[in-house]
Amino acid sequence: MAQQLLGGPVAEAIYGELSERVEALRKQKVHPRLAIIRVGDDPANAAYERTVLKRAETVGIAVDVHELPADVNRLALYADIEGINVDARIHGCLMFRPLPSSLDELTACNMISPHKDVDGVGATSLAGVFMGLPEGFAPCTAEGCLKMLDFHGIEVRGKHVVVVGRSLVVGKPASMLLLARDATVTLCHSSTADLEAIMRAADIVVCATGNARAFGASCFSAGQVVLDVGTNTDADGVFCGDVDFVAVEPIVEGITPVPGGLGAVTTAVLLQHVVQAAEARER
């Protein structure tokens, strides 16, 4: 039976530390503030927004929600982003994606000031992750993988980590963060041959493909740690990860459940970035 790597305690530890840092900022008359841009009304985004609002309130971070209609034009979106960039009261900006296809998501992401790009969506943040430099911020879920491993005392250095999925939200940045911590990293994807054998040979497996319960018992082996980044809804409308938890949990040494795993950590990392941005501006 595997150790369940729960996200709750990881997030709580982060929030405990953040509350103190927010308090210290308040003494300097700085009130950390996040702006959320939500275009349209995707229900998954709305759910994440509610979580962020609740957690931000607990920690003492203010949040402004900029709700834009799904048919907003490009210039109106850019004007909204620019308003956030120049507003000294705002320290971080989270823009939900995907944007409607009528918009230019890449340009919009790159318009967010790197100092406020707390979700790591712009080219400056991503270049920082790739180059191993402290520019901008790392994508929250990718960084959350490291926080999860660290909190649970799982060593990364010298370990072979197989990352399945090559998105800029998780797979690629998680690979670079793991590499910076001296893991040996294999990046796999839909064209990978012998994927199951490659996964079975790893010390740590990160699944980030967005396919409900796509990875079953045949993909894993004893002693492994499994990070399931998937946030999927199966055919019956049940929220689940990329890993078939029931089948895999008995095999491996540690595994993050979905729900209950990385989701909570991602939110905590996002709010940590907001506080970090506020602190950086005061220095």
Place this chain on the structure above:
Amino acid sequence: MAQQLLGGPVAEAIYGELSERVEALRKQKVHPRLAIIRVGDDPANAAYERTVLKRAETVGIAVDVHELPADVNRLALYADIEGINVDARIHGCLMFRPLPSSLDELTACNMISPHKDVDGVGATSLAGVFMGLPEGFAPCTAEGCLKMLDFHGIEVRGKHVVVVGRSLVVGKPASMLLLARDATVTLCHSSTADLEAIMRAADIVVCATGNARAFGASCFSAGQVVLDVGTNTDADGVFCGDVDFVAVEPIVEGITPVPGGLGAVTTAVLLQHVVQAAEARER
């Protein structure tokens, strides 16, 4: 006995195509021009510079060499870069590295206009490589690895490529370019456990560590293709790669010799980028 994957024919094919493109540009009164910034007198840089000058002349690309003293101050270097950025006659800039430690190499690299960053040293170019976008240019040696494989008809898609070395000049960008071509990529380095076993299991191995003949017969297996990116000088002053060619060549299916392998391709890719930059500005 392995097929020797020679760089000469790859480079010649590129130069043949470039000569035609340069001729087409000349008809539009555009004369492709490269500026080289060389600080100090590192002999390896001077040797590469002579190669670039010779090849550029053959293809019809003009080259200006900006020779700066090793003790040049930061602002003088920045002024030189800015002069290149604003000079409409210049299409590409190659700045030799490493810069003396008194200079800020990162800032200098980022100052080169992405439109002229033909060696892919700035954050915009590297973000482009990481994000899979056509911004700036890929580092020449990393791109040269792909040119070498393509020219010799070696399929990349679905293959397992092990890249040893995680520099921003070769290892990381080569990994991203290979990933974009649907290879499964494992990034290894000095902290990798069981490196030899990982290397032996690959379809293609890219060695880019800068350690003379560090990889011998025990690292390779039958059927593999080996790209040796190393440009080292051994204890006897002999120029050699990262791979012990004499020991490894009988084992594998294909291998790039050093010298005679990727070096020539790197130069050709650099000049191809200069022509590309000139064409892009005319569009």
